[in-house]
Amino acid sequence: MAERSAGPNLQAINSSEADASSQSLFSLQRVRDDHGSPDPRESRFSYLDRSARPEAARVRAFVEQCLLRYPVEGRPDLIARLRSIDTTHDAAVFELFVHEILSRAGHRIISVEPEIKGVSTRPDFLCETPAGEAFYVECAMAMGESDRQRSANNRRDMLLDAIRRVDSSRHLLKLEVRSAPAQSIASARVTGPLKRWIAALPDGDEAKGAESFRFEEGRFRVVVEAFKARSAPTLPGEPAFFSTGFGLRAVQPGVDLRSRIESKTNKYGRLDHPYLIAVNAGGITSGEEDLLDALLGTRQLSIRQFDDGSSQEIDGRAADGIWFDARGPRRRHVSGILSFDRVDAWTPTGRGARLVQHPFAERPLPALDLPVERFEPSEGGFLRTIPDSARDPFGLGAGWPRR
Numbered sequence: 001m002a003e004r005s006a007g008p009n010l011q012a013i014n015s016s017e018a019d020a021s022s023q024s025l026f027s028l029q030r031v032r033d034d035h036g037s038p039d040p041r042e043s044r045f046s047y048l049d050r051s052a053r054p055e056a057a058r059v060r061a062f063v064e065q066c067l068l069r070y071p072v073e074g075r076p077d078l079i080a081r082l083r084s085i086d087t088t089h090d091a092a093v094f095e096l097f098v099h100e101i102l103s104r105a106g107h108r109i110i111s112v113e114p115e116i117k118g119v120s121t122r123p124d125f126l127c128e129t130p131a132g133e134a135f136y137v138e139c140a141m142a143m144g145e146s147d148r149q150r151s152a153n154n155r156r157d158m159l160l161d162a163i164r165r166v167d168s169s170r171h172l173l174k175l176e177v178r179s180a181p182a183q184s185i186a187s188a189r190v191t192g193p194l195k196r197w198i199a200a201l202p203d204g205d206e207a208k209g210a211e212s213f214r215f216e217e218g219r220f221r222v223v224v225e226a227f228k229a230r231s232a233p234t235l236p237g238e239p240a241f242f243s244t245g246f247g248l249r250a251v252q253p254g255v256d257l258r259s260r261i262e263s264k265t266n267k268y269g270r271l272d273h274p275y276l277i278a279v280n281a282g283g284i285t286s287g288e289e290d291l292l293d294a295l296l297g298t299r300q301l302s303i304r305q306f307d308d309g310s311s312q313e314i315d316g317r318a319a320d321g322i323w324f325d326a327r328g329p330r331r332r333h334v335s336g337i338l339s340f341d342r343v344d345a346w347t348p349t350g351r352g353a354r355l356v357q358h359p360f361a362e363r364p365l366p367a368l369d370l371p372v373e374r375f376e377p378s379e380g381g382f383l384r385t386i387p388d389s390a391r392d393p394f395g396l397g398a399g400w401p402r403r
Contacts (some may be wrong), residue, residue: 025067025079026060041174043241045082045089048345055401059345062396063093066100074112085160087143087153090344094280095124095139097348098338101393102137105370106130116268123268123275133366135274135335138267142260143282152180156220162187163222168198168240171207172227175241179219190215194224198240204229257281258294261322265331274335274363280343280350288354288373291339295356297321329360336365338372346401349393356382 026049038047048056048063063082070078081092099109107127114126114136125137160177197213207226215222257279264277281290293299297317304312319326323334336357343350352373357365359377371389375382392398 023068023075023079025064025082041176043089044086044345045084046241053401058401062348062394063096063345066096069103070096070099071109071112085157085164087141087157088161090143090280090282091139091141093345094141094278094340094343097343098137098139098278099125100348101370101372102127102368104394105368107368110134116271119268121267126273129366129368131366133274135276135366136268136271137276137278137338138264140260140264140277140279141282142257142279149180152182155184156180159185159187159190159222162191163194163224164241166191166194166198166240169230170203171198171201171229173198173241174225174227176221176223176225178221181220182218185217185220190222197224201226257290258322261294261337265322265334270333270362274361274365275333276336276338276365277334278338278340280340282342287341287352288339291337291354291356292375293317293321295321295323295337297324323358323360332358332360332362334358335361335363338370348396353390353393 030050032050032052034050035052038044038051048059067075067078067082078092078096081088082096083089084092102125103109107129109125110128111126113122113124116122123136123138126134127137128134156177159181160175163175193215194213201207201210205228207229210226213222213224260279261277264279268275281287289299297320300316300318302314302316304314306312317324323329323331336355338353338355340349340353341351349372354373354375355368355370356375357377359382371387371393373390374385374387376385377383
């Protein structure tokens with residue numbers, strides 16, 4: 001039996017807000033009758049939006065609740081990114097959950113993407129503690145890619161965002177992508193011919209036999225095919241693509257986490273308030289040890305030899321940390337790192353979360369009281385504490401669904 005969804009149950013939120021289609025992320029009147037697993041080529045948002053599984057309904061409800069607490073001025077852009085391809089979607093989900101965890105701890109979001117004097121870029125949030133102390137938050141994704149890979153994938157993702165904004169009122173489409181462009185490609189070179197190809201598709205399921213749309217430049221390739229005819233024409237702005245497939249990609253454990261944090265350290269210069277970098281580490285070995293290695297220096301074992309032939313093993317760290325090197329403390333304008341492991345819509349806190357404060361920060365973080373593991377400077381080292389709230393930061397309960 002088909003399940004007709006009238007949107008998630010958001011009783012705690014003003015119903016007039018929840019019913020506003022312009023502010024709703026998921027389809028409010030969609031018929032959901034598929035209880036199966038996602039198609040391997042399907043985008044994460046597409047599956048979450050169409051799935052009739054009760055677990056997916058709970059995830060949709062939670063995401064909508066978080067979205068309705070997000071500042072109104074930033075909501076339309078965030079919704080567009082949440083509906084986008086997986087890499088853009090993942091980054092938007094992380095920003096949403098960082099906002100949520102800050103809000104639940106009592107912090108007020110003063111501004112989304114506040115303007116910084118003297119630079120063209122902007123951090124994600126300017127926040128204020130209950131005591132009135134301001135601090136900046138910048139979100140970053142570390143997904144197991146080198147700087148070169150990330151630059152190429154960013155070029156690809158910008159182009160794919162433009163492709164996915166193309167309307168297709170009569171058909172759902174499949175998008176296949178291989179590799180990433182070696183240099184920027186003007187979106188009009190792809191979207192113009194794609195629009196003409198869509199307009200020429202025959203009506204009904206005959207379109208499935210039509211020749212596919214192709215764009216190639218070097219090793220980069222885009223292929224679009226008609227997946228199925230829509231039951232009724234849609235309005236402009238409705239998602240055109242049922243699925244997006246990517247080729248295999250290489251990952252570099254630990255390297256991406258260090259490079260992503262480093263890329264954010266000097267992005268805004270020296271700010272007038274404490275600066276917190278929130279990073280979602282998706283590498284295959286990301287975790288507490290990788291983070292501390294990146295910040296404090298790579299762990300190493302030294303062996304000291306004595307004249308009598310004996311030796312002593314000494315645990316230490318190399319002078320290659322983001323915060324420490326052979327000259328001593330550095331990057332003191334960064335106040336702390338809020339690190340999560342593999343956060344996505346189905347796992348809001350991922351496999352773990354921790355806040356590490358810079359021992360020599362020029363502007364130390366105020367008391368944030370976040371529901372995460374904490375590493376606070378103490379007597380030349382760190383005092384590690386795990387608050388009870390870290391067990392369930394969002395109050396989701398033990399039965400929260402997994403993908």
